[in-house]
Amino acid sequence: MPRQxxxxxxxxxxxxxxxxxxxCAIFLDDEDRHHYRRVLREACRRHGVCVHAFVLMDNHVHLLLSAVQRGVISQALRRAGQAYVQAFNLRHGRCGTxxxxxFKSSLVDSDAYALRVIRYIELNPVRAAMVERPDHYRWSSVHTHLGTAQDPLLTPHPVYLALAADRAGCAAAWHRWLNAPLDPEEVARIRAYMAQExxxxxxxxxxxxxxxxxQPASLRPRGRPPLRRPNGSAAGS
Known part of the structure; x- marks a missing residue:
């Protein structure tokens, strides 16, 4: 069956x-992570894609991206991914994919959910028990959002900039938001929508x-739909 x-x-x-x-691991050391950030930044600039949040884990990445044209996010990630794999294989003496x-992707409602997804992304290292606090992890957008760095890869999303009148206020508000209790159902919902794209x-x-x-945009129910009898009722009902 062709993919949607x-x-x-x-x-x-x-x-x-x-x-x-x-x-398997996609980053073996900090040089790998530096190089991925470089090729991602170059590809996103070339194709007009904004990076609003990111985290580089050992065997996967999470990104929040936007663009003014359809299709350019796929083009940017294809360019960055191919460039990174070529360099990774050459550096580490390997071949193949x-x-x-x-990649998997899920559209995000800016008004209600963008901040939740950014928080989900930046809390990944905490959920993975790699660090106790998100700002203890070097390879994410959290440091720019907390005002302790200014990452050239990052373009803060308008909903983040609307948290306060200036960047210092945004950073303070983000600190409170990161430390607020996280609803497990929120995490499960984000994961479910990503799994089904x-x-x-x-x-x-x-x-x-x-x-x-x-195209369908909401979650499919779990399991197969019930069989229908000729009279329209569900089998077993």
Whole structure:
């Protein structure tokens, strides 16, 4: 069965994740991480893609991206991914694929969910028990959002900039937001929408996506649909 086209809309952020094949490491040291950031920044600049949040884990990456044209996010990530794999294989004396198929992506409702996804991304190292606090992890956008760095890879999303009147206020608000209790259902919801590559947001947002793209945007129910009898009733009901 052919794959459905990605859900992409101009200006609407996409939560993207890409993993190493068989969950293998895609970064062996800091030089690898530096190089990935360089090729990602170059590719995103070339294709007009903004990076709003990121985290580089050992065997996968999470990104929040947006663009004003459909299709350019895929082009940018393809360019960055190919350049990175070539350099990684040459440096580490290996050959073959590094990525586990194509990246996964989920559209994100900017108004209600973008901040939640950014927090989800930056808390990844904490959930993985790699660090106690997100700012203890070097390879993420958290330091720019907390005002302790200014990463040239990053373009803060408008919803982050709307947290306060100036960047210092945004940083303080973000510090409070990161330290607020995280609802496990929120984490599960973000993961579910990524797994099915649907549109994370309110029903009104999902309806807009479905109307614009002619594709389903909400989660599919788990399991197979019930068999129907000729009279229309469900078998076993």
């Amino acid at each position: 086209p990605r859900l992409e809309l101009p200006g609407v952020p996409q939560h993207v994740t890409q993993r190493g094949v068989n969950r 590094l990525w586990q198929g194509r 649907r549109a994370l947001g309110e029903p009104r947002f999902q309806a807009m996506v479905e109307k614009a793209l002619g």
